Amino acid sequence: MTDFTTARPFAHEQVERWDAETDVAIVGFGAAGACAAIEAAEAGAAVILFEAASGSGGASALSGGEIYLGGGGGTDAQRAAGFEDSTQALETYLTMAGGPDADTAKIALYARESLAHYQWLKDQGVPYKGTFLPGKIIEPAEDDTLIWSGSEAAWPFSETATPAPRGHTIQFMGWGGGRKLMDIFEARVRALGVDVHCDARVLSLIADAGGRVTGLVVRIDGKPQFIRARRGVILATGGFCMNQEMLRRYAPQTMRLSNPIGENDNGSGIMMGMGVGGDAIHMDEFFTTCPWIMPESLVKGIFVNERGQRFINEDCYHGRVSRTMLDQPGERVYLLVDNAIFARPLDIARIEIAAVGESWEEVERELGLPGDTLAATVHIFNRYAAEGHDPLFNKAPEWLKVLGEAPFAALELNVATSFFSFFTLGGLNTRPSGEVLDRAGHIVPGLYAAGRATSGLPRWGHGYSSGLSLADCTFFGRMAGRSAAAEN
């Protein structure tokens, strides 16, 4: 255990000497911290930013640089592709995606401001080619910048919220545009004169006897330094997917997963926030995915669990499908494909061929399943697929296909051995302004948070869609920066 987990703030009254003073101190140089810094600095505040790693990036730099945007009649890219996205449709989708305790205040604000946020991103220098890539995409293979990134076109979302593609990726050749996005943010942060310190680990917050956060203690070159933040401290430290002890206590279902996304997501900010009375909510929630949808013909296959039962419409977001895989008994699920749609999955997914046969009965036997289980499931599926519908799981007709061309195969996705990446979704409870709330719903004075240190737009693993976390980090990072800068 490192120091920070004691979680208790350092007493303001015991600070003998401030090593530095600023208006706003920001912890963490991922997208949330960067966007907070930009807004705070533009509002005229003196801003200091601490990052534990040797450079900017955080988990944001490991992403595809995709941001969930839309509404208001549609972005330029949406309109060019023929989608008139409405604010209501965006708000409805985000509410469904947010699960049983969706944050309706943040969602309403984000839906209303999404187009303006897109413009703000462009104003920072983020390039968008504006071209739409249809189909099932994880990240664009070239430099297109609009994709379907969630379950918009899939049941049950499509029944309630008019579908539109909303995954806006930074223009970048190939996967992994998140690093480029962070480079652009970093350039803006530095151009605005933010005082950036890397290799600077924040050890604790400083709070006065009245509970107000007044600064922080940071270790630089091995020495603790006391930083006074006159207007506020913003925690933008990410989630806790790299902290085994926190995962065990708060999100034990993730202990089955071995590919966390986020080098420094050790939960320190959540802990420090709780240490001054902040409330952490939905700590058990997490995003996970195995990239099984490429090549996209595989989406026409059907998933069955170890009992030979289907469990979801396979055309919804790959992360929603993957999260639901974890709800199934055992470690394995099988993607059933016929010769017409078979394709070799991505190497990184580590999906193996578990059985091949000339009939579904043969596949069933080869998998060691009892007779008339998997085969019965396929026969029922095929019967209705031939009629163009899927009455049990409501897979959209576009992805329905009779699995009838031998040979047949079962591709195994194994929670223990396939590539299931994950990150946590639980964190501090904040207002849309970024103000951290305590367990009574009152603000913790002087403290703000954004990104995966909070429970934000994405707070329900079964509803996650690509781009939601960066949408949350960038937009509510900005809100936190603006609010802190405005404090007196």
Added chain:
Amino acid sequence: MTDFTTARPFAHEQVERWDAETDVAIVGFGAAGACAAIEAAEAGAAVILFEAASGSGGASALSGGEIYLGGGGGTDAQRAAGFEDSTQALETYLTMAGGPDADTAKIALYARESLAHYQWLKDQGVPYKGTFLPGKIIEPAEDDTLIWSGSEAAWPFSETATPAPRGHTIQFMGWGGGRKLMDIFEARVRALGVDVHCDARVLSLIADAGGRVTGLVVRIDGKPQFIRARRGVILATGGFCMNQEMLRRYAPQTMRLSNPIGENDNGSGIMMGMGVGGDAIHMDEFFTTCPWIMPESLVKGIFVNERGQRFINEDCYHGRVSRTMLDQPGERVYLLVDNAIFARPLDIARIEIAAVGESWEEVERELGLPGDTLAATVHIFNRYAAEGHDPLFNKAPEWLKVLGEAPFAALELNVATSFFSFFTLGGLNTRPSGEVLDRAGHIVPGLYAAGRATSGLPRWGHGYSSGLSLADCTFFGRMAGRSAAAEN
């Protein structure tokens, strides 16, 4: 929101006058608080106990007075019924029942001390007739005192932990022996000279600048009183099933359920414990059940979800089955029965007959399910049941029966309208001694907790078994009382 949710402790240094002093102050007069009081008083400590309600009881008094006991060669009742229960089997079962983060330290201690705890209960005056009632029982209809109370004899538990019945109920005619159990505990508490105050709501803990809990503020007759606890404060305040706001933030899946067990389980102790740095863990976990297993012939039916799929071996604990019902899509599951096993469910369960037919295909149609879904599930089940096994779900042969005698029926259990009781399982992280741990794993000096204010033996809804919560409350209540009394 009431006062306590601000969760901040009152500062010791600001206490102007102590209205009373004691060694050990206990909050809550359910089983955990009562057992803590008995041990602390017997150890020679001066003990004061506060209860917000007008009398003792808490959720414990609403229970069947059943305690999960065994190991060590078996209790008298187990041995008389022919079960040589081993400590290893008990420990293994509790570990499986505890889920992915089972508390192995508490489990090991409890398994080792279970027989001695049984003797202690008898020493307090709790009567046990010692008679075993076989079969599927929720609570004994008469005054027998040993039943199968969990999933011991069901897959997968039975494969790893040698099964034995371990539900020891207080001797009491009919259901609801929990009130009698509490009356016995209360008499002991009063006989030992514990200073009991009912209608006394604890508003906050008192902690000094070093973080040590030194007492509490309690409202009696409308006036706050400052109570000094020289050795320690024990939180035995129960869970948070009556606090809608906490349920929404920490256990949103329970928002579908409308029958909380626990009149005063408002989460106040968990909040106060967190307010002094205590860690609350597994807050999303909860127990739920719909009493569907009576008459027991119904257990020979099979459950299907709204897609006509089975989802569990129906012979495991009714609460495990019920918890798994909530994982299914939609609001309804159906218990399929034939004429041979049909029986009218308990009125309180609010289970309705959704469909009747001369064939399973007719039942399927009447329920509005697509053809060849529910009927296919039954035919596959029947095929294997005729051979005496259940290869998909491993229901034990004793409960397997071909569902072949018309007419057939589907009984509907509806999460929204049937009787699903529930209580929460998340709470403060404690050592087996009852010491409350902070987020760094260090103790919060002067603070103890027990029962549903903690995350204890029962901490995984899918593994709950009747008697686990009272086992945890009574035994670890004792440990907390003993530890607090021994503190100097």
